[in-house]
Amino acid sequence: MNFNRIRIAFLLFFLSLLSTNCSEQNNKDEILIWHTMRPEETAILQEQLDEFMSENPGVTVTQVFQETEKMRSDFIVASIGGYGPDLVYGPADQIGPFSEIDVLRPMNDLFNSQYLSNFDSKALIYVNGHLLQIADKLGNHLTLVYNKKLVPTPPKSSGELIDIGKKLTIDQNNDGRIDQYGLVWNYTEPYFFIPFLTGFGGWVLDSANFPTLNTPEMVNALRFIQDLRDKYKIIPNEADYEVSDALFKEGKAAMIINGDWSWSGYGAAGIDYGISPLPMIDATGKYCSPTVAPKGYSINKNVSPDKIYLIKKLLEKIFEPANQIKTALATKTLPTRKEVFADSAVINDPILINSKKQIDLGTALPIITEMRAIWNAMRPVYQAALSGNISPEKAAAEMQKNTLKNIKDLRESYDDPVGGLIVQILLIAIVVVSIFMLRRSISAFFSNLKKDGLAYIFALPALIVMVAVIFYPFAYNIVISFSNMNLSHMKDWSIVGFVQYVNVFREPQFYSIFLKTIVWTTINVTFHVVIGVSLALLLNKNLPGSKIFRVLLILPWAIPQYIVALTWRGMFNYEYGAINLLISNFLFMSPVEWLKSPMEAFVAVIITNIWLGFPFMMIIALGGLQSIPQELYEAADIDGAKWFHKLKNITIPLIRPVMLPAITLGVIWTFNSINVVWLVSNAGEPSDKTHILVSYVYKAAFNFYRYGFAAAFSMVIFLILLAFGVTFLRKTRATESVY
C-alpha cells in the first residue's frame, strides 16, 4: 500500500472539511424555519420564500423539514439552550407543551388587532392572553372521500352508509375473498375513531378538561365500529393506513375516511373522487364530528429584537391573501383569512367547499398537553376492544383509568430535598472514593508512561474520540435520572433522590417487557450468528458463482432500513401480504393474522429483524474465516477427519476471537434497537404488546416529556447490559489474548 498517497488523501479531506464549516448562528439576515409540512406544501412554501428573498436582497430564509415528534423535543431542548430555529411550524397541539415550557415569543405586540381581525378566529392561538401561533391552514380533519364511479351520491346518515357499504362490498368471483369493500379506513387508530365517538354524542374531555372516556357514548361508538366489521361486514378485517390507502387508490374500495392531506394523492392516482361531510349517526341524530386543528407559525423565544421586524415581514408575506389562495387550491387545505373564503376560486372548488362544511361540523382539537395522555391511553385498549379481547364496557373503563394514570405521570411532581442531598453526597463520595482507589493505578500510569508509550499512542486517539462524544451526555443522564425533570420542571429541575428508580421498578409492565426483551435479543442474535456463519462457510468454499451470491446476500444490510421494514409490514398483511399467500397456496395451511395478535406480531417483528441482521454477521464471519490457515484443514483431511470435526476443532475455535466482539455488540445493539419494532408493529401494536424496554423508554421521554423517569429507566437498561457485558467477557475471556 502506498502510505504517502493515503496521507495526502487524509490531508485533503480534512482541508475540505474546514471549508464547509460555515456555522454562523444568529445572523440577523438569516431566518431558519422548522416545519412538518408535506412535500407538496414544502414546495409552495419554498416558492414564497424565494419570492421573499428576491424582494429582500441579502436575506436568506431556510426551511428544514423535521419529523413531528423529533421537532418537538429538539425545539424544546434547543430553545432552552438559547438556540433553535427562528420560526417553528406545525399543528396547534404542539403549542400545549411549548407554552408550558415557555419557549415561544408572544406575537401580541407584532400584529395589531386590525390586522388580526382578517383571520378566522380558529387560526389565532392564544394561551393566557398570549398570541403564540398564527395559522395559515385550517383542517387536518377527516372527511368521507368517495369514488364517484361507484358512489353517485354520498351517504348522509349511518343507515345510508351501511346500505351503500353492503351493496358495494362484493366478492366478484365467489372465492370467499372480498374483491371490493364498501368502506375502508385506518380504523384501528383512535384519531380515526373520534368522529364516531362524537357522532354518538361523546367527547374525550368535559368543560373542565377532565377526561370523559368511561361513558355510554364511548361504548356505543365502540360497538358501532365492531358492527361495521362483524355484523354488516363492510370494512376489512385488518386495515391500517397504507392498506386502506392502497385499496382506495386501486378502486377496490368505494369510500375511505381520510384527512385533507391525502386527497390530492387520490386525484393523482386517477380516482375521480368526491368529498362529503361524514354521515349523521341515526341513533343520536348527531353528525360525526372529526377533530379540527389549525397549522401555523410560532416564534422562538430566543429571537433577537433586531431580527424580529424581518420575521414579521416574512410572516405577512406568507399570510398574503394571494399566497393563501394559491396554497389552498394546490394542496386542498383551507386558508385562514376571511377574505380568502369569499374568493370565487375557493368557493367554486367543490373539494374546498365540502371540506369547509366538514370543518364547520368539526370539533376543535384542544391544545392542552393532556391530549397526549388520552391518545396513549386509548390506543392499546381501543385495539384490544376491536380484536374482541375485552368488552366495550370494560374498554371504556380501562381507557379512563389509564388516562388518569398517564395524566398523573405527566404531572408528577417530586420534591425531596433530603433525598436530593443524599444523592448529591453519594455522587461526590463515589468520585472521591474511586479516585482514591485508583490512585495507585494512576501513579503507575504516569511512571509507566514511557515504557508503554507506543501502546498509549496507539490506543488513546480512539479512546479520546469515544469519551469526548459520550462523556457529557452520559454524565448528564446520570444526574437527570436522580431529578424531577419533566414537563412542569423543564428549566427548574432539581435533584430529588431515587424516586425515579423506584418508579421504574414499580412500573407493572417493566418485568414482562424485560422478559420479552431477553427473548427478542436471544432469538435474534442466535439466528443472526447461525445463519451468518453458515452462509459464510458455504461461500468460503469458493464454488463457481460464490462471488455473486456474496454480493446479493449483503443487500438486506445495504438498503435503508426504513422502507424495507415497512415493506415487510406489507408482506405480513392478512389478505394481500406475500407471506400469507405463500402459506395458503404452497404450504396448504390457513393464513395467519400476523399483525393483529400480540404473539404473531412479535414473531413478525423478529423475522424482519433477522432478515435485516444476518448479512452483517455473514461478513464478519467471512473475514474471520480468512484468518484460518488452509494447511490446518489439509492436515485434518490427511487424518481423515469428518467435516463436523473440522468445524468443531478448527473452524469454531479459530473464528471465535473475531465473532465474539460482533456477538457481544450484537446482543447490546439488539437489546437497544428500536427501529424495527417501531416500524413493523406500528409503534407497539397491537395494544402496546410488542414493546421492548427501549421503545418503552422512548414513549416515556418523547410522548410524556418524563425526562427524569426516562433517564432512570435508561440507567436501569445500562446496568442490565453492563452486568451482561462483564459476565460475558469473563466467561469468554474475550479481553485476553489467544496466543
Added chain:
Amino acid sequence: MKDKKKIIFNSLTYIFLIGFTLISLYPIINVFTISIRPGDKLLSTSLAIIPENASFDAYAALFSDKPFLLWMWNSFLVSAVVTLTGVALASTAGYALSRFEFIGKKLSMLGILTTQMFPATMLLLPMYIMLIKLELINSYFGLIIVYSATALPFCVWQMKGFYDTIPFSLEESARIDGCNRWQAFYKIIFPLAAPALVITALFSFMTAWSEYIVAAQVIQDTNLYTLPLGLKSFESRLGTEWGLYAAASLIVSIPVVTLFIFLSKWLVSGLTLGSVKG
C-alpha cells in the same frame, strides 16, 4: 464414491445459497416495484413485480427535480472521512489492546463496550446541547466526530479480535530482522489484517452513510444535507412520496454494494502457517 458425495454436497450448498438469496432479494424486489408503481402507493393488493402503468419517472425526478447528486456527494464526503478515521484509529487501538499489556487496558476494553449500552435515544438530547455549545451545528466536523465515536467501539473490538488470531511469532521474527515495534506493526501485521480492515471500513462507511437522527440535529442548512436527510424530506406522516423514496433507497444502496465488491479483493488473507516459519 467420493466424487458423488461431493456433487451432492455441492448441490445442497447451491440450494441453500439460492434459497437464502431469494429470501434476501424478495423484499428488495418489492421496493423496486414501489419505485416504478404510479400513484405513490406503498402497498398494493397485487403481487405483480412489474405493476400496471409502470414508469421510471421517480428515478428521473430524483436527478432532475431534487438535488440528489449533491446529497450523495455530501454523504460520500462525510462517510469517506469517517471510514478513514475509523480504519486509522481502530487498527492502531485494536493493535494496542491485542499486543500490549498496559495499565487501564481492561478498563478501556470494557469502557469501549459501555459506550454502546446506554439507550441512544436518551443520549441525543444532551448531545444536542453539547453540539450547540461547541458551535458544531451545521458543520461536518461535528457529524464526523459523532459518527466516528459510534463506529469505533465495534471497529476497535473487531480489529483486536482479528489481531488475536495472528501469531506473535510473526512480529518476533520481524524484530529479530531489525524492525522496531512500529515497523513490525505496519509492515507485517497491518497488511495481514486486511480482512478485518475491510470489515472496519465497511462498518464505518455504513454508520455514516445511513444515519439520520444525529444528522437531523446537526445539519440545518439544506446545502449540507446528507442522503438520509434528503430521503426524509420525501417523507411525512401519512403522506410520503413512496415512489421517490423507494427509488432513492435503491440508489443509495448501490455505493455500499460497490464498495463491498471493491473491498472484497482484500477479504482474502495471505495468512498461512508457512508465513510464521518464514
